[in-house]
Amino acid sequence: MVEASCGQCRLGLPGKGCDLAVRIEGKAYFVDGTSIDSHGDAHAKDGFCNSIRRAEVSGKVVKNRFVATSFQLLPDSVATDR
Template sequence: MNLKNLTFLSLFIVAISCKSKDEINQTVEISCGQCQFNLEGDGCSLAVKIDDKAYFVEGFGIDDFGDAHDENSGFCNVIRKGEITGTIENGKFLASSIKLQD
């Protein structure tokens, strides 16, 4: 095996090992954990529901998508759908991306 092939193989192995096996990439419900998903907390916080279980979100705030208390679209008043990417660690969803569908 020449040096060029060995370098390529090494980079390929590193790239594969860096990808998280537990990464979640799916469409879920997004809303206020306390107001809509009945999670215990000290105020309104963004949460997602994955496979019927709610998790607080880290990496994005509840007001990052508009006023959380808006009557028609705020997370404290409605449950919205969105595409998420991230992992669950220590009982929280660590979001790397959130894209609302509505």
């Protein structure tokens, strides 16, 4: 179980644009294996650019990126609006 959101808009990662990221044990990582647009409108009220959501994931951190082998966004799981 992780927090998932836009890395740039919500999780403080560098870059331009909007990219999916997860926070694991307090550290944020960009995600490979799925994209921000694969999980709905990122700019909707409950989208990744406006909220932090919970997700069940599997994968591993490789070269400071989370390589997802599965990524299941939990419905109605807005964790916070930080």
